[in-house]
Amino acid sequence: MEALENIKSRQSYRAFKPDPIPDEILQEVIEAAGKSPTYMSTQPWEVAVVTGQTKDQLSQKLLELAKSNAPTSPDIPAPASWPEELDKRRHEHGARRLNTLGIERGDKESREKLRLMNFEFYGAPCAVFLYMDGSLGEWSIFDMGLFTQTLLLAAHARGIGSVVQASATDYAKETKEFLNLNSDKKLLVGISMGYPDPDAIVNTYRSLKKKPGEFVTWHT
Numbered sequence: 001m002e003a004l005e006n007i008k009s010r011q012s013y014r015a016f017k018p019d020p021i022p023d024e025i026l027q028e029v030i031e032a033a034g035k036s037p038t039y040m041s042t043q044p045w046e047v048a049v050v051t052g053q054t055k056d057q058l059s060q061k062l063l064e065l066a067k068s069n070a071p072t073s074p075d076i077p078a079p080a081s082w083p084e085e086l087d088k089r090r091h092e093h094g095a096r097r098l099n100t101l102g103i104e105r106g107d108k109e110s111r112e113k114l115r116l117m118n119f120e121f122y123g124a125p126c127a128v129f130l131y132m133d134g135s136l137g138e139w140s141i142f143d144m145g146l147f148t149q150t151l152l153l154a155a156h157a158r159g160i161g162s163v164v165q166a167s168a169t170d171y172a173k174e175t176k177e178f179l180n181l182n183s184d185k186k187l188l189v190g191i192s193m194g195y196p197d198p199d200a201i202v203n204t205y206r207s208l209k210k211k212p213g214e215f216v217t218w219h220t
């Protein structure tokens with residue numbers, strides 16, 4: 001796929017076919033992500049690929065925690081508040097997603113089901129966790145973001161859909177224990193990956209994007 005077309009057509013998918021991603025394809029897209037630029041070539045990324053029964057066991061564990069509303073332990077806490085414009089966008093995203101699925105705002109049961117799907121990795125056959133040394137700071141998180149986007153685009157070029165999930169790190173402590181990672185590692189994000197389910201309504205959802213006129217100033 002042509003590069004710009006690949007970038008423009010990427011979207012988050014939240015329903016997947018059960019078919020596993022062949023190991024060689026996963027290796028190829030992860031290797032491509034490793035080509036991302038980094039602050040002084042430090043390459044802070046560490047990656048855990050979780051598939052098969054191990055993924056099912058982790059999902060089970062996270063679901064139990066989430067269902068019982070166990071205390072969360074994210075290494076990057078969710079912001080306590082947002083600037084007004086971003087907060088508006090955030091709510092609009094939530095409302096449009098519910099609308100796509102025909103869920104009323106007041107339908108707490110359906111919304112809870114939707115929240116819990118995060119911990120089932122939306123049915124994806126593969127969950128990828130990105131983490132780094134706990135002593136690292138903002139520039140390394142920046143680098144991890146670049147790695148993430150390259151991974152998503154490389155996967156998309158091979159027909160693999162994905163969704164980045166902060167919520168997959170809500171139970172960072174338990175997830176790191178499960179993956180035998182040192183507790184001082186910083187768990188940044190989980191990414192569900194698989195072949196998109198073409199019949200799932202949720203995959204018809206498209207987020208709204210700002211136009212360049214809304215975020216660029218030209219200084220000539």
Ligand SMILES: Cc1cc2nc3c(=O)[nH]c(=O)nc-3n(C[C@H](O)[C@H](O)[C@H](O)COP(=O)(O)O)c2cc1C
Binds near residue numbers: 011093163165
């Ligand atoms: C850092 C980050 C965290 C995210 N966390 C979640 C999440 O926990 N659950 C989820 O369903 N989507 C999550 N998303 C996906 C966003 O909702 C999605 O990228 C956004 O709505 C834009 O849509 P698009 O990816 O289709 O362009 C996350 C994305 C990013 C970059």
